[in-house]
Amino acid sequence: MNIIVVGLNHRTAPVAVRERFALPEAEWGSALDRLRSYRGVTExxxxxxxxxxxxCAAVRNTDEGFEGATRFFTSYHRPDTLDSPASHLYYYASADAIRHVFRVASSLDSMVVGEPQILGQLKDAFDAALAHKSTGVVLNKLFKKAISVAKRVRTETRIAESAVSVSYAAVELARKIFRRLDRTRVLVMGSGEMAELAARNLVAQGAEELRIAGRNQARVDALARDYAGHAVSRDAFLAELIEADIVICSTGADHYLLEAAQMAEVARLRRGRPLFLIDLAVPRNIDPRVNDIEDIFLYNIDDLNSVVEANRRERDKEAIKAEAIIAEEIERMMQWLKSLEVTPTIVDLRTRVESLRRAEVERAVARLGRAGTADEIRALLDGVTSALVNKLLHAPVVALKQEANHPEGALYAETVRKLFRLDEENASSAPPAAGEERVPLGEAPAADRPRSGSG
Structure with a gap:
C-alpha cells in the first residue's frame, strides 16, 4: 500500500484555472465516489x-494511482478551459506525499505561510471523507498524524506569530492604499469564514465604517453585531457600492456578483471617486473586466502575493524549525506504513505456528494417559517440544540449504541470524542438560521413534 497526492495550487495554476476545478461542499461526496471508482484507489x-x-489517496500501485487521479481532474475539465489540467498538476508518492500533507496542514505550503485557515479546511475535508466512508486505516492514520504535526509546529515554533491569513493580506493591501482605515468606508460581501476574518482584521486595523452584505441575512446581522458594523439589506446594496471606498468580496457564489455593466453604472454615479475592489473568492465573484473601468481598481487573490512577501523572511526562519519537526514525523509515519507491508506475513506466521502447537498439544494429550512415572512424563514432554522445534525449523532449514549455492545464499543466512539474534552475546549456547537428548534437525525425537522389542 502506498500514499499519493495529486493536485494543483497557487504555485502551479493561476486563479483562472483553479476556479475551474474548485469543488463546492455539496459536490464533495460525488467527488469522493468518483475518485475511488478508479482502479487501484482504495481510500x-x-x-x-x-x-x-x-x-490524497491510498493506492495498491503508484502508477495506477497517478493515472486514476489524473483522470479525476480530467473528468472535471470544462470545455472553456484554455489548457489541459495535467500541465498544472503536481505528483507526490510515499514519503514525498506524506511530507506534502504535513506541510499543507502546518501551513508551510500556503500562499501565506503560517495562516491558520488551512488546518481547519483540511479537517473539514477529512471529516467529509470519514462521513462518506472513503478513508481507511492508511489515510485515517495519515490525516490524524497531519493534524497532530500541525499542532506541534504551532506549539514549538513561532511561525503563527508573524503569519497572516489571506483575509489579513487583503486588509493590509487596503491599509497600504488608504494608510488609515478609520476614515474609509469598507463593504464586506459575504458572511462565511473568510469574510468574518476580513471583518475582524478590518476592525483590528481601525476600520470604523464597516458594512456587511450577504445572502444569509441572519448571519450578516450577527457579524454586524459582533464587529460593530452595519448590516446591508439587498435593497440598499447598490447605494452602498456607490458610497464605499473599499469592497472586499468573499462569497460561495459560483458566478459573478459584480458585473462590468453594473459597475460601469456605479462608477458613473461615483463621479470620479476611486473604488478599490478585492476579490478573495474562488471562483471569482467579480468580473475581471471591471478592472478596465476608469476609477475602479480590482485585485484578486493572486495579487496578494506582494503583501505576503513582506513577512516572508521572518516566517522562513521559523519554517526551518517546522521542516525539522516534519522530517522527524515523516520517519515515524514511514516506519508505520512499512510495518503494514509485513503485517500479513506476521499474521500468517503466527497462524502457522499456532496450528503446529495445537497439533502437538492434541498428540500429547492423547499419550498423556499412558505416561505414569516422572521419567515417562519428562520423555513425553521432551518428545512433544522436540517435535515442535523440528516442525518450526524444518522449512527455513531446507530453504537455507537450497539457497546455499545461489548468489543470495549468504543474504538468506544473514537474515536468519538477524531474525533469531544468533550473534548476540547472551544467545544461549549451553549444552543439553544431563540426560537430555540433542535431536538432529529433520529426525524424530526419541519418544516418537519405534521402540525395539515387543509391542
Missing part, C-alpha cells in the same frame, strides 16, 4: 480551497 480525501484542489 481517498479531496481538499478544495481557494488556493488548491488536490486529492
Amino acid at each position: 481517498g480525501v479531496v481538499l478544495s480551497t481557494c488556493n488548491r484542489v488536490e486529492v
Whole structure:
C-alpha cells in the first residue's frame, strides 16, 4: 500500500484555472465516489480551497494511482478551459506525499505561510471523507498524524506569530492604499469564514465604517453585531457600492456578483471617486473586466502575493524549525506504513505456528494417559517440544540449504541470524542438560521413534 497526492495550487495554476476545478461542499461526496471508482484507489480525501484542489489517496500501485487521479481532474475539465489540467498538476508518492500533507496542514505550503485557515479546511475535508466512508486505516492514520504535526509546529515554533491569513493580506493591501482605515468606508460581501476574518482584521486595523452584505441575512446581522458594523439589506446594496471606498468580496457564489455593466453604472454615479475592489473568492465573484473601468481598481487573490512577501523572511526562519519537526514525523509515519507491508506475513506466521502447537498439544494429550512415572512424563514432554522445534525449523532449514549455492545464499543466512539474534552475546549456547537428548534437525525425537522389542 502506498500514499499519493495529486493536485494543483497557487504555485502551479493561476486563479483562472483553479476556479475551474474548485469543488463546492455539496459536490464533495460525488467527488469522493468518483475518485475511488478508479482502479487501484482504495481510500481517498479531496481538499478544495481557494488556493488548491488536490486529492490524497491510498493506492495498491503508484502508477495506477497517478493515472486514476489524473483522470479525476480530467473528468472535471470544462470545455472553456484554455489548457489541459495535467500541465498544472503536481505528483507526490510515499514519503514525498506524506511530507506534502504535513506541510499543507502546518501551513508551510500556503500562499501565506503560517495562516491558520488551512488546518481547519483540511479537517473539514477529512471529516467529509470519514462521513462518506472513503478513508481507511492508511489515510485515517495519515490525516490524524497531519493534524497532530500541525499542532506541534504551532506549539514549538513561532511561525503563527508573524503569519497572516489571506483575509489579513487583503486588509493590509487596503491599509497600504488608504494608510488609515478609520476614515474609509469598507463593504464586506459575504458572511462565511473568510469574510468574518476580513471583518475582524478590518476592525483590528481601525476600520470604523464597516458594512456587511450577504445572502444569509441572519448571519450578516450577527457579524454586524459582533464587529460593530452595519448590516446591508439587498435593497440598499447598490447605494452602498456607490458610497464605499473599499469592497472586499468573499462569497460561495459560483458566478459573478459584480458585473462590468453594473459597475460601469456605479462608477458613473461615483463621479470620479476611486473604488478599490478585492476579490478573495474562488471562483471569482467579480468580473475581471471591471478592472478596465476608469476609477475602479480590482485585485484578486493572486495579487496578494506582494503583501505576503513582506513577512516572508521572518516566517522562513521559523519554517526551518517546522521542516525539522516534519522530517522527524515523516520517519515515524514511514516506519508505520512499512510495518503494514509485513503485517500479513506476521499474521500468517503466527497462524502457522499456532496450528503446529495445537497439533502437538492434541498428540500429547492423547499419550498423556499412558505416561505414569516422572521419567515417562519428562520423555513425553521432551518428545512433544522436540517435535515442535523440528516442525518450526524444518522449512527455513531446507530453504537455507537450497539457497546455499545461489548468489543470495549468504543474504538468506544473514537474515536468519538477524531474525533469531544468533550473534548476540547472551544467545544461549549451553549444552543439553544431563540426560537430555540433542535431536538432529529433520529426525524424530526419541519418544516418537519405534521402540525395539515387543509391542
